[in-house]
Amino acid sequence: MSTVYALLVGVDRYAAPDLEVPDLRGCVNDVTDVLAMLTTTLEPGVKLEPLVLLDGEATLAAVIAGLRTHLGQAGPEDTALFWFSGHGSQAPAPPGAWVVEGTGMVQTLVCHDSRAGGVPDLWDKELSGLLDVIAAGARHVAVVLDSCHSEGGTREVGSRWRAVPPGPARDVGSLLPETPPPTGPAPDGPEHVALAACRRDQRAEERLLEGVPRGLFTWSLLRALKRLGPAATYASLLAAARSEVAQHRAFEQSPQLYPAASALADEVFLLGEAGTTGTGVVLSYGLHGWQIDMGRAHGLPAEPAGLSFAVRGDGRRVRVGEVRPELSLVEPLNWVPDRDRQYAMVVATLPRPRATVAGFEVPESPYLRNAREDEPVALTVRTGPGGARITDHQGRGTDVAGTPEQILAALEHLARWLWLRDQLRNPDSRLGEPIRLEVVPAGPGDVVEVTDGAVRVDYAWTGSGWTAPEVYIHLYNTSNRLLYVTVLDLTPRFAAHARLYPPAPIAAGHRTAAREGRRLRISLPAGEQPRPGLEVSEWLLVVASERPFGAEPYLLPPLAGFVHPVRDVDDADPPAGDGTDWTVQRFEIRTRVPRLT
Known part of the structure; x- marks a missing residue:
């Protein structure tokens, strides 16, 4: 029998002075609602083992202990769930942490006694390290964070913002022992999936909902779970929660999914079973009415005439009225969509050269x-x-x-x-080429050269066989503004994915690294045996925008039976914009098996 180990934390009352960490009103209600959901909706035969920490119980030490000892019990058949409802904040990243923090700040969770008597916040890197340990033994690990800066809080009741200012910098030696080195690459291993109330530069709201103070994100997520049922995937829940939050006109809150470009997005909530892969394009009701989460930055033309989408599988259409960089505003044609639903969409008519x-x-x-x-x-x-x-x-x-x-x-x-x-390009962009991409050899035997405008990486002969090259990929924002960036990898099997660097902000003048600084092995397509003289190309597309955007509309799975042909070969700041500019840069990566001499 499988077990869901749940650590549910809700903090309304804080020990720190009210001027620094004000009390909240809806976090305990959030946890009460979540516990009720888990108690009544788990499948028959699934056992629930909850640990609930409220207000004064939710000290930093207690939360860490709950992660280590309670969720740490989850075995190969079990699921671990960490749900945090409370304040979130930020702190300056340690020197050298640019490989994982493109903005120079880390995100934090504010526990009951954080910032009282010298007790720090719980850093996201500490939480990630604790979750890595749990994921190594569990079947599935899920996280829900209803706090501000939670992608990586402040929460409002009525019209009052309750902001928690950034916390102090910390010495690396003060972090938990499970924490990966903040200045080094993230470790490889099992991943966890997280749903967050907002982006790292946003605030989460707390409102009177059904007459009770609640976190808007938690309330929206629970409503989505009820509507979508047991087959709900993380991706479908994210779309539903975003729609619900937008309908409540939460101007500074856009729920997020991490890792956005992972297969985990299509797994069923909590149980870790494979979900059905969607189209990546969703129709939902948002702040400005019906919208498609695909815009100019995804390749749609700026002029909407002749552009339409259809519901996948049944042909009901929507006409596009306005194309923005990150999304399109649409009008349903001869049907009335349900505002509480999201619809998987496909392009029906596209006014660009075919x-x-x-x-x-x-x-x-x-x-x-x-x-x-x-x-x-x-x-x-x-x-x-x-x-x-x-x-x-x-x-x-x-x-x-x-x-x-x-x-x-x-x-x-x-x-x-x-x-x-x-x-894919924006000929009217004023951004130029704001992102500098560098491919750096990971070891002394790895060869990286720039030739004919492309980056070439070589296999190495060890005397007993060929070894694929390993590299690091670094990204530098050379512009004078924060940009939202993703790296699309167009692979030799005609896939397009964003796992190297899902959409995330990089501050002006800052640098960061793909895959959080991990070594990247670049190899020939699976099944292609190395032999001297072979070369194959893949392309990296760096999309940078002044507005947040999603990667889903770009994504393509590998094309079954297809491999991109393998070849035999011989040896200044731009002016400030209006916040809607975007651009694309292309980098060809040639992987070669050199001839032996």
């Missing part, structure tokens, strides 16, 4: 059309028994097996991937 196809009859598609006579052809199809061979305009080809419907899906996938690689 990839031309020869050798295959293309039905209506927003990404493809049949080439006219004597017109350049982007993709050529040669069908055969059980499948087809698809080649691009340079003659590079790959085989795919399947029905005409599967061939069409592969063509659309390729067209989207190629458009991201070659055409």
